[in-house]
Amino acid sequence: MSEKAHVMEVLRKNLEPLNSLFEDPLVNEVMVNAGGIVYAERAGEMIFIEDAGLKDVQIESAIVALAKSVNENVQANSAKTFISASVENLRIAGALAPASHGGPSLCIRKHQQGGKRPNLGQLVERGMLTQQQADWLTDLFVTEKKNIMVGGPTGSGKTTLANALCMCIPAYERVISVEDSLELEPELKHHVRLLTNASKGVTAQLVVQHTLRSRPDRLILGETRGSETFDLIRAFNSGHDGSLSTVHASSAEDMLYVLEMLYQMSLPPDASLSPDAVRGYIARAVHVCVHVTRSVEQGDDGKFNYVRRVGEIIRVKGVENGKYVVESIC
Numbered sequence: 001m002s003e004k005a006h007v008m009e010v011l012r013k014n015l016e017p018l019n020s021l022f023e024d025p026l027v028n029e030v031m032v033n034a035g036g037i038v039y040a041e042r043a044g045e046m047i048f049i050e051d052a053g054l055k056d057v058q059i060e061s062a063i064v065a066l067a068k069s070v071n072e073n074v075q076a077n078s079a080k081t082f083i084s085a086s087v088e089n090l091r092i093a094g095a096l097a098p099a100s101h102g103g104p105s106l107c108i109r110k111h112q113q114g115g116k117r118p119n120l121g122q123l124v125e126r127g128m129l130t131q132q133q134a135d136w137l138t139d140l141f142v143t144e145k146k147n148i149m150v151g152g153p154t155g156s157g158k159t160t161l162a163n164a165l166c167m168c169i170p171a172y173e174r175v176i177s178v179e180d181s182l183e184l185e186p187e188l189k190h191h192v193r194l195l196t197n198a199s200k201g202v203t204a205q206l207v208v209q210h211t212l213r214s215r216p217d218r219l220i221l222g223e224t225r226g227s228e229t230f231d232l233i234r235a236f237n238s239g240h241d242g243s244l245s246t247v248h249a250s251s252a253e254d255m256l257y258v259l260e261m262l263y264q265m266s267l268p269p270d271a272s273l274s275p276d277a278v279r280g281y282i283a284r285a286v287h288v289c290v291h292v293t294r295s296v297e298q299g300d301d302g303k304f305n306y307v308r309r310v311g312e313i314i315r316v317k318g319v320e321n322g323k324y325v326v327e328s329i330c
Helices: 003-014 016-023 056-071 119-127 131-143 160-166 204-211 229-236 253-265 276-285
Strands: 027-033 037-042 045-050 082-087 090-095 104-112 148-152 175-179 191-195 220-223 243-249 287-300 304-321 323-328
Touching: 003 016, 003 056, 003 082, 003 090, 016 027, 016 037, 037 304, 056 082, 056 090, 056 253, 119 131, 131 148, 131 160, 131 287, 131 304, 148 160, 148 253, 160 243, 160 287, 175 204, 191 204, 191 287, 204 220, 204 229, 220 229, 220 253, 229 253, 243 253, 253 276, 253 287, 253 304, 253 323, 276 304, 276 323
Parallel strands: 148 243, 148 287, 175 191, 175 220, 220 243
Antiparallel strands: 027 037, 027 104, 037 045, 082 090, 090 104, 287 304, 304 323
16 A cells, blocks of 8 residues: 555544545645634635534544654654654644644645646636736746746645646756655656655755756756755756746745745855855846735635735846845736
8 A cells, every 4th residue: 555545544534524525636725623623725715614523532543643654653742743744745734732722733735636737828717827927937937947936825826836837848858856745747758756755864955966966957846945955056056947946935035035044054064155145146046036925815605715826026137235136027
């Protein structure tokens, strides 16, 4: 039995009242709050599951069992009360008491499999970006081979947009992607997919270093968040044009400062660089920043829907007087 199949078996067994949500291909997130309160996002709509029939003991059992299925050990009222795991296209985050006040809580994200992920044209149809924005990004990423960072808050559609952009990469280019779960599904023929596994010592830093020895035309890093940042920026600056990654940030320009902080934190031991030097290095490595947003809007039918949009696209021009020089594209 595969690891994902085992995890799904654990979920179905311990959270049986939610099985219909786990099987529904339109449900991409299941959120279980303390007290058995359940919400889910289905096709962009936030829905409340009335009378879910879950008890805290079931949620706690599910979290403990999920942890064991990925070789972790969690226990309520102990020093280890969190689980954070990625298994193929599933991302799981759970917490037990006392960290989760009022009872255990759990969040399960399901990413669509290949063949079902939207392309750039479909995202335009959905209103995530305009046709003009799509044309600009296609020209910058595919034709001009600019290095692009896609940023925004959790659940804003960063990976969805990144995946759609990767779908536009020419078939003859060798693409190597690095992720901690299988979220990118661009269905490219010349595509090597590498997965990190921190529990087994396969860190993002080591995997990014490996890609540089594997003749990539483009490097795609699912998310930049830590020790791999130094090697990512080095890769961006070493001729692998048209590479891409995502990062959590509150605006397009803030993405550069987040990268700067992560870069400083990821420097090799005993190494140090001045902020100006780091800023200049990042400005030469990252050419375009795209920021996406997530908001909730209530429709005429009274339903609440998540709306994801490209809010900003900026071109990075360089550094002057210690500050990034950027040009707003839209």
